[in-house]
Amino acid sequence: MKLVPVIKLFEVKYGVNLDLNKLEEVSIGSPKAIPYVGRSGKHNGVTAFVERVDEIAPNPPMTISVAGGGSVMSSFLQEFPYYSGRDLFYLKPRIAMSKQVLLYYCTALSMNKFKFSYGRQVNRTLAQLLIPDITEIPDAIKNYSIDDGAGIRQFEDLNEKVNLVGSVLGNRDETSFKPLEDIFNVYNGLPSSNLVIQPEKANEFLIPYIRPSKWQSTSYTGYVDIRTVPKNKVFPEGTLYVSTNGAGSHTYSYVAIESFVPNSDVSVLIPKQEFSLEKKLAYATLITANRFKFSYGRKPKGDKLKTILLPDL
Incomplete structure (x- = not known):
């Protein structure tokens, strides 16, 4: 670019x-x-x-x-x-x-x-x-415009999908909750000691290196060369990830907007079944809602993350 x-x-x-x-x-x-x-x-x-x-x-x-x-x-x-x-x-x-x-x-x-x-x-x-x-x-x-017919239809379609997820969630009780590990496979990120991090996206081979953050926009800590990273540590657009460390950052969850490499304080969650984007966004919100259970001294890592109870949407 x-x-x-x-x-x-x-x-x-x-x-x-x-x-x-x-x-x-x-x-x-x-x-x-x-x-x-x-x-x-x-x-x-x-x-x-x-x-x-x-x-x-x-x-x-x-x-x-x-x-x-x-x-x-x-x-x-x-x-x-x-x-x-x-x-x-x-x-x-x-x-x-x-x-x-x-x-x-x-x-x-x-x-x-x-x-x-x-x-x-x-x-x-x-x-x-x-x-x-x-x-x-x-x-x-x-060429996009919310004012034309196509834009309105796109908004209405998205609104319907979100409402469908919301209606399913509203009809769930605690007996239908499952541990996170029953819904997702959990993968850990890559320590920065193994990487050369660059501050700018200077060429097409550089992709974001993700850190824990309260806001998705500030979770980019720099860029790494995709050619130097193990393939199993590169995750595609649309992947759900969660911060597992940091007093002000732990438990915040997001859906990636582009390919990325997570650092060692970020866990990637891959659904065990095919999920729509709307369902991934719903789970990101639900996981973040468990933030009150953790602190800097009690991090949502390992079994603590895997045993978070979530509704089966």
Whole structure:
């Protein structure tokens, strides 16, 4: 995949840098209401609605807001003019980009989150971060629209599948629960001591190396060369995995969005029967719900993981 620095596709601008406590908060329906975007990773980054000040020009619409601190690298498409707080950048496309393409880049930017922390914020490095070139965006993304008939039908089909899993789950009682090991085969990951981890996906042979994390977007610890990894430690897109270590990360479970290699604190769960994506996502949620049973000193490893009780969906 061809990667280019952010600055090739976007102008990198610092937001208007307003303090929320110096603005007047109003309801969303107020005639002069304008979104206030902070460094939050939730609600599209909008932390309040404030009254627009005539003398202060807002950040322009159809730009991507990027948190330079706080929930660092949280990236959202802002479709309307907005104010912003400290350490908030916005990216203005240098060429015409559709809503679908801008949303794609929001995801691409957010996947760089693992490179930063509270003590290592985004500043001058934002412009040089590597993202896919616009020529690499699949046609399926460029042409997708929830507004046309195909998009609506796809949403309705997915909603029906999710509801089917939910209805099965709602009719289960404790007598139908099974140990996790009766539903899944459990495989351990690969220690980092056996690998060369690279910070960027510099070529097509590099795939994500997954670590425990509270968020799937921050579970990428780097990239490893697939040619140097045992084949039985490379798992495909759609694979369910669970974090087995870390005080703030244990027990969180996700379904992989691409091929990956897990580290030694991540266990991969392969269903003993064919599962739909919706069923895998349901089990990821159910496994995560057992988090309260564990702690940093009592990890969900080995038999503790295998004996977690789950409904037989």
